[in-house]
Amino acid sequence: MNNFEDLQNKWQNQTTISATEDGFQSLLKSVKFIEQKQRTGNIVLTITIVILVAFLLYVSGYKSATFMLGIGLMICSLVVRIAVELYSLKKLRTINFSKESNTFRSDLTSYYSFRKYTHYVVTPLAVGIYTVGFIILLPLFKATLSNGFYTYIQCSSVVFLMVFSVFLYKQAKSELLKLKQLQLED
Amino acid sequence: MGSKEITYQQIYEENYPKVMRLCMGYTVGNESLAKDLAQETFIKVWQNLEGFRNESGLSTWIYRICVNTCLAEIRRERKKDKNLQIDNLQVSDSVDNATEKEDMLVQLYKCINKLSSTNKAIILLELEGLPQLEISEIMGIKHEAIRTRIHRIKQQLTKCVHNE
Numbered sequence: 001m002n003n004f005e006d007l008q009n010k011w012q013n014q015t016t017i018s019a020t021e022d023g024f025q026s027l028l029k030s031v032k033f034i035e036q037k038q039r040t041g042n043i044v045l046t047i048t049i050v051i052l053v054a055f056l057l058y059v060s061g062y063k064s065a066t067f068m069l070g071i072g073l074m075i076c077s078l079v080v081r082i083a084v085e086l087y088s089l090k091k092l093r094t095i096n097f098s099k100e101s102n103t104f105r106s107d108l109t110s111y112y113s114f115r116k117y118t119h120y121v122v123t124p125l126a127v128g129i130y131t132v133g134f135i136i137l138l139p140l141f142k143a144t145l146s147n148g149f150y151t152y153i154q155c156s157s158v159v160f161l162m163v164f165s166v167f168l169y170k171q172a173k174s175e176l177l178k179l180k181q182l183q184l185e186d
Numbered sequence: 187m188g189s190k191e192i193t194y195q196q197i198y199e200e201n202y203p204k205v206m207r208l209c210m211g212y213t214v215g216n217e218s219l220a221k222d223l224a225q226e227t228f229i230k231v232w233q234n235l236e237g238f239r240n241e242s243g244l245s246t247w248i249y250r251i252c253v254n255t256c257l258a259e260i261r262r263e264r265k266k267d268k269n270l271q272i273d274n275l276q277v278s279d280s281v282d283n284a285t286e287k288e289d290m291l292v293q294l295y296k297c298i299n300k301l302s303s304t305n306k307a308i309i310l311l312e313l314e315g316l317p318q319l320e321i322s323e324i325m326g327i328k329h330e331a332i333r334t335r336i337h338r339i340k341q342q343l344t345k346c347v348h349n350e
Contacts, residue, residue: 003344007344007347008313010290011207011291011313019198031229034229097234097254098247100323102325105304108257
């Protein structure tokens, strides 16, 4: 009884939600919001770069080699990690969703393979270098800051590192799972 | 509204039901998830509208975006698939026939969910009644291969709906 044509008939006769004016207005609102968010993101990024450059110019006046090494390692690792993240975002945005599904799938697989490299190599290296930079600065903090503030910096840095690591781990886990599923598919 | 918005609204109104049906198939009848996917599809339609070059039909182009959006997004939700939300499925028919048809539709959703994501896309497009040539253009698989594959999935699906 249930041949495919029968199933097809049931499928096409099911009641689906039709387009409404409210639905369209809400969609248009989302579209405009995304465009606005992208513009805001660019402004925030520009401000961050300006602040970072200003900070580098400010600290370049210090003569301490240890300070310059520590702060240099911390800033460099951050810059590299942010640059890789921005490059990834650009790569993801250039994936064309209107391509044939097969091509789209291989583009997506190639994107997540690149992210795998980021998660396994770039991120641990960046976190490691950032930590080394911070450790180099600790004796200077101890010499110049009050005991209480020094302890606060030590504790908060450990908490920050733990929270940040959990965040990175979750992101890596989710993306690696996506890659695995893409590669598992027929 | 500008001319882009007017064209967009027209595209939205004409294509929303079929996009929604396809997304419902991907989300095993989960209406709220399907709405999110349909919204995501139309956001991508807006973002790519200026790049549409009429190389394929508008409908084929939208189906491609929809299938790819579902392929990319569904992976995030896979764990939630276990909680099938197919209680609210309805068919437009007389009261007598409706229950039987709704049961069959629920079964059909369950069987579609057992397929791989590529096969799922292929059979959903076939269920929509698209010509196989258009399905092959959407999927990027040769016409001959699509024909064989559809034949196999049809048998698999019909058997599954029968047996369970």
